[in-house]
Amino acid sequence: MTVRALIFDVFGTVVDWRGGVxxxxxxxxRPDIDWPAFADRWRGAYRPSMDRVRSGELPWTNxxxxxxxxxxxxxxxxxxxxxxxLVGAWHRLDPWPDSVxxxxxxxxxxxxxxxxxxxxxxxxxxxxxxxxxxxxxLSAELVRAYKPDPATYLSAPAFLGLEPGExxxxxxxxxxxxxxxxAGLRTAYIRRPHEWGPDGSAPEPGxxxxxxxxxxSITALADIL
Amino acid sequence: MTVRALIFDVFGTVVDWRGGVxxxxxxxxRPDIDWPAFADRWRGAYRPSMDRVRSGELPWTNxxxxxxxxxxxxxxxxxxxxxxxLVGAWHRLDPWPDSVxxxxxxxxxxxxxxxxxxxxxxxxxxxxxxxxxxxxxLSAELVRAYKPDPATYLSAPAFLGLEPGExxxxxxxxxxxxxxxxAGLRTAYIRRPHEWGPDGSAPEPGxxxxxxxxxxSITALADIL
Numbered sequence: 309m310t311v312r313a314l315i316f317d318v319f320g321t322v323v324d325w326r327g328g329v330x331x332x333x334x335x336x337x338r339p340d341i342d343w344p345a346f347a348d349r350w351r352g353a354y355r356p357s358m359d360r361v362r363s364g365e366l367p368w369t370n371x372x373x374x375x376x377x378x379x380x381x382x383x384x385x386x387x388x389x390x391x392x393x394l395v396g397a398w399h400r401l402d403p404w405p406d407s408v409x410x411x412x413x414x415x416x417x418x419x420x421x422x423x424x425x426x427x428x429x430x431x432x433x434x435x436x437x438x439x440x441x442x443x444x445x446l447s448a449e450l451v452r453a454y455k456p457d458p459a460t461y462l463s464a465p466a467f468l469g470l471e472p473g474e475x476x477x478x479x480x481x482x483x484x485x486x487x488x489x490x491a492g493l494r495t496a497y498i499r500r501p502h503e504w505g506p507d508g509s510a511p512e513p514g515x516x517x518x519x520x521x522x523x524x525s526i527t528a529l530a531d532i533l
Numbered sequence: 534m535t536v537r538a539l540i541f542d543v544f545g546t547v548v549d550w551r552g553g554v555x556x557x558x559x560x561x562x563r564p565d566i567d568w569p570a571f572a573d574r575w576r577g578a579y580r581p582s583m584d585r586v587r588s589g590e591l592p593w594t595n596x597x598x599x600x601x602x603x604x605x606x607x608x609x610x611x612x613x614x615x616x617x618x619l620v621g622a623w624h625r626l627d628p629w630p631d632s633v634x635x636x637x638x639x640x641x642x643x644x645x646x647x648x649x650x651x652x653x654x655x656x657x658x659x660x661x662x663x664x665x666x667x668x669x670x671l672s673a674e675l676v677r678a679y680k681p682d683p684a685t686y687l688s689a690p691a692f693l694g695l696e697p698g699e700x701x702x703x704x705x706x707x708x709x710x711x712x713x714x715x716a717g718l719r720t721a722y723i724r725r726p727h728e729w730g731p732d733g734s735a736p737e738p739g740x741x742x743x744x745x746x747x748x749x750s751i752t753a754l755a756d757i758l
Binding site: 419427428429430431432433435436442443444445449450467468469470 | 644652653654655656657658660661667668669670674675692693694695
């Protein structure tokens, strides 16, 4: 089955969430805060807060709402304006150096879209600022189901009028790709060794992961495809 | 309130549905069929077929499904392949000569999206083929409510994180714009005197219509804005 569309995880795969959060944090006059450590803790609260929505404990809440709630717990000393500004940092993340060039090349041959747990407004703000040339913007918000819910992955072929096997999920995270594969999608892994900073590390995929492709960047994926 | 996003009716406003249907019809070897007359009758079945979905008489059916049902009634002599091909014509419509240039200019300053009764797959196919540079693709399909349902119009500011008054509906049809205005959106009317062919005519808007803007093309709207 020929791949017709590529859908991308965004945070960590296309954009550098950690660098963007640190940059906007350091622009505040708060020398008492260790911004790199905070960025990691904030990101660490991401999956548990989505799990509370997935379990039904919380009603549907978009990522701004989840980020705000975890920020309120992590940095209660910030003012209202500072909190609003920091939640907005996720709308202002910079792409990795290869992202715009790689997406621009892939767009010539495939339909390209995010498939992110970020909501539509966040993804549109990010794309406009960073020049991400999406054909459309798919989001967990459209089906009110956060990845790794199979409904989120299956929404992409459904909206695009394609079979799951005609759609390839591109991500820097194995759990995202394993869930996409379980839903019948194809998979491409992008190595992002600096997602968690210079000292970060990510598990290297192995042959048992049955990925369709592994690449060092989105431009390298374009070379392969 | 500053306008931040422009959302566009597509069929008739951005693309020439009549010319595209006639072109694909004439490519079939069916000299017995008057394709211009058929195109008008097919389009004439559009609103009544959506009204059957809106009333609940039909379950949610996308535009391919509605087009196919009305085609089956209008041209029962066609083969299965010919019917499939003609339903696909709506994915292959050409833009008006000013559309790509006008959208490209407006995209520099505004978020631009279709807000069409066409489904996502149709709008993406059309945009890829015609080079329509949408930032995202909004559709009645996302809320399963066909225009002029207020829910369709209100979905655009909701997904974009904007107030209704920050979003402007752009259309060549007064009924679409009146419904958008009733939902709190701003309005811009584009004159498309050839939408219904050389002998077609559309009602000219008057001051009572309280439109924010009236323009002869999308490039003219870019000049105004």
